[in-house]
Amino acid sequence: MKIATAQQMREMDRAAIQERGIASTLLMENAARAVARAAVSVAEARPERPGRPRRAVCFCGAGNNGGDGVAAARFLMEAGMEVRAVLVGRREKMTSDCREMERRLEAKGGSLEDFTPDDPDFACWCLEADVMVDALFGIGLNTPLRGDPLMAVQMMNTCDIPVVSADIASGVEADTGRILGDAVQADVTVTFSLPKAGHFLGEGGLRTGRLTVAEIGIPLDLVLWTESNFYSVCENDVYLPRRERDAYKGNFGRDYILGGSVGYTGAPVLAARAAVRAGAGLVSVGVPEPIWPVVAMKLDEAMPSPLPAGKTGMLSLEATEQILARMNSSDVCLIGPGLGRGNGVASVVRHLLRSAHTAVILDADGINALEGHIDVLEARRGVVTILTPHDGEFLRLGGDLSSGDRLAAARSFAQEHGCCLVLKGHRTITAFPDGSAYVNTTGNPGMAKGGSGDVLGGIILALLGQGMSCREAVPMAVWLHGRAGDLCAEEIGEYGMTPGDLIERLPRVLRECEGKIRELGPQ
Numbered sequence: 166m167k168i169a170t171a172q173q174m175r176e177m178d179r180a181a182i183q184e185r186g187i188a189s190t191l192l193m194e195n196a197a198r199a200v201a202r203a204a205v206s207v208a209e210a211r212p213e214r215p216g217r218p219r220r221a222v223c224f225c226g227a228g229n230n231g232g233d234g235v236a237a238a239r240f241l242m243e244a245g246m247e248v249r250a251v252l253v254g255r256r257e258k259m260t261s262d263c264r265e266m267e268r269r270l271e272a273k274g275g276s277l278e279d280f281t282p283d284d285p286d287f288a289c290w291c292l293e294a295d296v297m298v299d300a301l302f303g304i305g306l307n308t309p310l311r312g313d314p315l316m317a318v319q320m321m322n323t324c325d326i327p328v329v330s331a332d333i334a335s336g337v338e339a340d341t342g343r344i345l346g347d348a349v350q351a352d353v354t355v356t357f358s359l360p361k362a363g364h365f366l367g368e369g370g371l372r373t374g375r376l377t378v379a380e381i382g383i384p385l386d387l388v389l390w391t392e393s394n395f396y397s398v399c400e401n402d403v404y405l406p407r408r409e410r411d412a413y414k415g416n417f418g419r420d421y422i423l424g425g426s427v428g429y430t431g432a433p434v435l436a437a438r439a440a441v442r443a444g445a446g447l448v449s450v451g452v453p454e455p456i457w458p459v460v461a462m463k464l465d466e467a468m469p470s471p472l473p474a475g476k477t478g479m480l481s482l483e484a485t486e487q488i489l490a491r492m493n494s495s496d497v498c499l500i501g502p503g504l505g506r507g508n509g510v511a512s513v514v515r516h517l518l519r520s521a522h523t524a525v526i527l528d529a530d531g532i533n534a535l536e537g538h539i540d541v542l543e544a545r546r547g548v549v550t551i552l553t554p555h556d557g558e559f560l561r562l563g564g565d566l567s568s569g570d571r572l573a574a575a576r577s578f579a580q581e582h583g584c585c586l587v588l589k590g591h592r593t594i595t596a597f598p599d600g601s602a603y604v605n606t607t608g609n610p611g612m613a614k615g616g617s618g619d620v621l622g623g624i625i626l627a628l629l630g631q632g633m634s635c636r637e638a639v640p641m642a643v644w645l646h647g648r649a650g651d652l653c654a655e656e657i658g659e660y661g662m663t664p665g666d667l668i669e670r671l672p673r674v675l676r677e678c679e680g681k682i683r684e685l686g687p688q
């Protein structure tokens with residue numbers, strides 16, 4: 166799904182109103198109806214208080230986000246709730262649509278009160294509410310919160326009553342996810358037309374709660390034509406390559422994994438098992454000779470072969486030609502899981518990258534081999550090269566995270582070096598050389614364990630081998646990996662789940678997607 170900037174949203178609203186003649190108040194009421202619907206369902210989930218209807222407090226700013234809140238107050242009244250709507254801002258600053266919503270609220274017997282944080286009656290009333298609607302600021306927020314808006318945010322955050330935010334949690338900057346001063350901790354955010362970067366990135370991603378996207382009557386073509394190069398993968402976007410009835414194993418990829426060293430036998434095994442579980446046709450695994458018997462014992466469905474090793478139990482230079490031949494007869498290769506860090510191994514990896522013309526995924530020690538030698542990527546321009554670092558590996562590659570803006574950092578690295586970069590972590594970012602990027606929405610802290618990255622590498626390998634393009638396969642693999650993690654968390658909990666449990670759940674995750682099978686487009 167596309168992610169819009171604040172500027173793109175303003176342009177969409179403008180075009181809908183000025184060019185298509187849609188009343189701005191209609192858009193506002195549609196937005197408010199979606200917010201009110203969410204607030205009713207949140208309130209109804211709370212225990213009933215016999216003898217009185219459910220209560221809502223709507224905190225409204227003076228701008229159009231506030232207008233959404235004032236209109237939502239009216240819809241909540243119409244739904245039979247007891248509602249107080251408060252204006253947190255100056256009356257003379259109210260936009261014309263916000264005023265219009267106040268008139269419509271008054272016509273129904275409601276009112277827009279001034280915000281009186283020191284009034285004990287108001288505070289007590291709020292403590293008995295079933296839901297709070299946060300409509301202080303939306304995409305117009307541009308300076309840090311102070312004064313009354315800051316007090317209102319703090320009140321919402323300390324009351325322990327569920328909060329539904331209109332468009333975005335107030336205090337979160339829509340384009341970056343930065344917190345300006347302080348921000349509402351929403352339980353649910355109802356955004357309009359398209360999600361914004363601030364719903365996913367940085368601290369904003371943590372303040373958003375459950376995100377829903379409401380259609381508010383902006384003509385679909387305006388939404389579809391909005392030129393965005395930032396996306397989130399959502400359930401509806403996920404699909405699988407078709408498996409033709411007359412297919413054979415060669416149709417689903419000849420995949421090669423190079424990894425392992427003494428002390429790191431598990432990493433290539435996890436990657437190979439994940440690839441097999443993600444639909445790979447043929448998976449070969451090259452490991453240093455000393456660990457080959459162990460790896461061979463663990464892998465039934467993949468084909469492990471021994472490679473010349475040095476005294477340290479890591480690959481030796483002698484292995485290079487044998488690996489190169491293997492890589493060149495494969496469709497796609499994963500290099501790195503458990504390879505170990507040593508000068509010899511690193512120079513083998515760099516030689517392979519310069520010489521092989523096969524698509525390569527570099528993970529773990531495969532990435533470390535580029536430390537101080539990032540120019541190797543230059544030799545691979547035009548050949549699919551995917552790097553999957555976590556923050557530490559990214560920094561070692563020369564990536565810059567000092568601004569705290571992971572999206573910008575990933576984008577500029579991918580553009581500069583002509584590779585696909587998967588910056589792993591909470592809300593993994595996948596960036597492509599053309600500047601486009603995806604943010605992932607699945608996954609949980611139970612996946613923060615050694616071995617999870619090996620599983621991801623195996624899934625990317627399998628999807629590429631089945632004919633998906635890099636652009637299709639990588640964001641999808643990241644999503645599936647996180648979804649498997651979410652299933653584990655649901656079933657066995659975040660503490661005890663292991664990377665092996667992710668692999669076990671992959672078939673179920675893929676089964677969920679089986680209704681969505683597509684012919685693959687041109688590569």
Ligand SMILES: NC(=O)C1=CN([C@@H]2O[C@H](COP(=O)(O)OP(=O)(O)OC[C@H]3O[C@@H](n4cnc5c(N)ncnc54)[C@H](O)[C@@H]3O)[C@@H](O)[C@H]2O)[C@@H](O)CC1
Nearest residue numbers: 178192193228229230302303304305306307308309310332
């Ligand atoms: N027709 C439209 O344009 C629609 C707009 N909608 C709503 O309108 C919102 C955007 O409305 P606005 O552009 O009026 O902006 P907001 O309502 O987000 O903010 C209002 C104004 O507050 C001021 N401001 C910024 N930071 C501040 C701070 N820290 N302290 C005090 N004041 C501050 C700015 O001047 C800003 O214009 C959207 O997020 C959405 O909720 C929806 O009703 C759908 C239709």
Ligand SMILES: [K+]
Nearest residue numbers: 302331333335
């Ligand atoms: K808001």
